[in-house]
Amino acid sequence: MKISELDQIQKMLQGESYxxxxxxxxxxxxxxxxxxxxLIEGPAGVGKTEIAKVMxxxxxxxxxxxxxxxxxxxxxALYEWNYQHQLLYLKMQExxxxxxxxxxxxxxxxxxxxxxxxxxxxxxxxxxxxxxxxVDRADEEFESFLLEVLSDWQVTIPEVxxxxxxxxxxxxxxxxxxxxxxxxxxxxxLYLWIDYPDFxxxxxxxxxxxxxxxxxxxxxxxxxxxxxxxxxxxxxxxxSETIDWARALASMHLTHLDKQIVEDTxxxxxxxxxxxxxxxxxxSELLEKTGVVSRMG
Amino acid sequence: MHLTPHxxxxxxxxxxxxxxxxxxRSKGFSLTSTEETDALQALTFLPxxxxxxxxxxxxxxxxxxxxxxxxxxxxxxxxxxxxxKAADSKTKDKIVGKDKKSEAQxxxxxxxxxxxxxxxxxxxxxxxxxxxxxxxxxxxxxxxxLSEEELQLMMRLxxxxxxxxxxxxxxxxxxxxxxxxxxxxxxxxANMRKGGQIQHLLFSQKKERKLKLVLLCDVSRSxxxxxxxxxxxxxxxxxxxxxxxxxxxxxxxxxVSTILDQHEFDKAFDIISERVPQWSGGTTIGSCLSDxxxxxxxxxxxxxxxxxxxxxxxxxxxPEVIESAMKxxxxxxxxxIWLNPLAGNENFSPDALxxxxxxxxxxxxxxxxxxxxxxxxxxxxxKRRNFSKEIFIR
Numbered sequence: 233m234k235i236s237e238l239d240q241i242q243k244m245l246q247g248e249s250y251x252x253x254x255x256x257x258x259x260x261x262x263x264x265x266x267x268x269x270x271l272i273e274g275p276a277g278v279g280k281t282e283i284a285k286v287m288x289x290x291x292x293x294x295x296x297x298x299x300x301x302x303x304x305x306x307x308x309a310l311y312e313w314n315y316q317h318q319l320l321y322l323k324m325q326e327x328x329x330x331x332x333x334x335x336x337x338x339x340x341x342x343x344x345x346x347x348x349x350x351x352x353x354x355x356x357x358x359x360x361x362x363x364x365x366x367v368d369r370a371d372e373e374f375e376s377f378l379l380e381v382l383s384d385w386q387v388t389i390p391e392v393x394x395x396x397x398x399x400x401x402x403x404x405x406x407x408x409x410x411x412x413x414x415x416x417x418x419x420x421x422l423y424l425w426i427d428y429p430d431f432x433x434x435x436x437x438x439x440x441x442x443x444x445x446x447x448x449x450x451x452x453x454x455x456x457x458x459x460x461x462x463x464x465x466x467x468x469x470x471x472s473e474t475i476d477w478a479r480a481l482a483s484m485h486l487t488h489l490d491k492q493i494v495e496d497t498x499x500x501x502x503x504x505x506x507x508x509x510x511x512x513x514x515x516s517e518l519l520e521k522t523g524v525v526s527r528m529g
Numbered sequence: 530m531h532l533t534p535h536x537x538x539x540x541x542x543x544x545x546x547x548x549x550x551x552x553x554r555s556k557g558f559s560l561t562s563t564e565e566t567d568a569l570q571a572l573t574f575l576p577x578x579x580x581x582x583x584x585x586x587x588x589x590x591x592x593x594x595x596x597x598x599x600x601x602x603x604x605x606x607x608x609x610x611x612x613x614k615a616a617d618s619k620t621k622d623k624i625v626g627k628d629k630k631s632e633a634q635x636x637x638x639x640x641x642x643x644x645x646x647x648x649x650x651x652x653x654x655x656x657x658x659x660x661x662x663x664x665x666x667x668x669x670x671x672x673x674x675l676s677e678e679e680l681q682l683m684m685r686l687x688x689x690x691x692x693x694x695x696x697x698x699x700x701x702x703x704x705x706x707x708x709x710x711x712x713x714x715x716x717x718x719a720n721m722r723k724g725g726q727i728q729h730l731l732f733s734q735k736k737e738r739k740l741k742l743v744l745l746c747d748v749s750r751s752x753x754x755x756x757x758x759x760x761x762x763x764x765x766x767x768x769x770x771x772x773x774x775x776x777x778x779x780x781x782x783x784x785v786s787t788i789l790d791q792h793e794f795d796k797a798f799d800i801i802s803e804r805v806p807q808w809s810g811g812t813t814i815g816s817c818l819s820d821x822x823x824x825x826x827x828x829x830x831x832x833x834x835x836x837x838x839x840x841x842x843x844x845x846x847x848p849e850v851i852e853s854a855m856k857x858x859x860x861x862x863x864x865x866i867w868l869n870p871l872a873g874n875e876n877f878s879p880d881a882l883x884x885x886x887x888x889x890x891x892x893x894x895x896x897x898x899x900x901x902x903x904x905x906x907x908x909x910x911x912k913r914r915n916f917s918k919e920i921f922i923r
Contacts, residue, residue, distance in 0.1 A: 262586055263589075318717055322721070419593065423597075425595050
């Protein structure tokens, strides 16, 4: 029974065509069993966000996503009062004689509360998956708002009181390490570091995502990407770039790479003009390392 | 060769997990009872068919940063190896005996270096000392030329300056933040008693952001002339700012914040000189800085933190190491300020390889060889990062 649960997670990931390794499956398993948030860090485009999506699908739970950005505050993440409704209500009550404190109680009740993602997630009647994406982009102050939710599964609203979670949501936090997260936040989470995949894993991903890709082409693409990531680039391409590229090349019914094709399609993989120029300069060498012999000589 | 798969008693395994936590703590992992509890709880439902499972699970629970995540496997293996060795009591005794001996040796080395340090009287280093008594002339005097009394005087001056600047910053912020935003929540509440008619508006004000400082001070041989002064400087800083972390380094990094916090200057100074055993020999700025980013970076660096490095940039390590460390520091901080005493010289150009490599990742490079240039630096602290930069301030 217990063993099958870890197996189930691996199967679930496979079922959603997410190629993982044992470390990833174990982290997800523990996060679910220990009911703890999972903090996932790693370079861009290695499938951090994807994990939350896959989990939501497999658990048949709703995915609630909170995209973090600089300046994100509690009114966008937790809750906000619906001011328009409050004002309208006050207007409507103008002519009726009413106790002020009662009126105040009414307009600061749940009826006038706008639920933002975090409050939304903990007040759902069913279990949900809450994805707090790129948490390192938000300010440090925002982290402190999160702490209460992450450890006690509750949100305190001064006017209403403490709202406890009906169902503990499965929380996934992701980060690109643009800023270091506080120790307090880390302490409340399990940790998973996902790096760029090795050749075999990436090839497996490409094959799963794009079954129609030619065997040799797939291998060449993954080998090329591996070498490409060794270059010092401004924006190192992730798995999503590999998939885009493989899909593009497969749709052209190609069976192998050559210099011309790589040059023409480099824009799918690299998104920075300096990187493209840099790569073009090193292309012959790259292709040689990858084992692609240039057609152009 | 690991013990895990054939451990039969649950209790033994639990005890080993507690030991592992203790071991990891000594390696810089910050583990509390929560992690221990989680790990022990995980044991109750973990599938034991593969030993790998056990390792992955502990890794997910016990590591909290990328660095910890990546070194976990090594420490994990090391722990079980040590445990296996310790099981043989004879070996255990041997290890303990060895440790004791090396501890004594270490002490002797430390004592030697302390003696060396104390013997370095300022008179040896001083070139020409003009009798300077008033503050005015002190401000332009090169720090390395100061006598003991002048140093005392300078200290008082410095503390005053540091305190003044720490206060100035809060006043500056208040008047410059003129943009205000409407606080609807408060406005509605305040106007309720007027039947919901909005008569006056309330605004929310930006909170004052406190400045955080991280000081990294080079105390190697080549900095001898200046390090004495710099420790004074750090001491003054430490007592003027709330959030400040201080490190000294030569061939290794030492955190000295608490020492400076808890002791009077002379006592603090003695303790620090004892802690930093190698005064001679080359500096490895790169590896020290990279140690800082790995071990302390995640708790101490953010966009409100100013990193101040006091060093002459003579690095004996590989330039790649210093480059990647500086890159991290630059990326994760508000500003990087490099104080290089050599820069006070008219003909100075950043030629030392370490200095040259670090240059692209420095916001302000300055000499700080006298009080005046130091004042200029301190005025820069609160300002935003300037990208079209003129980094060298004389």
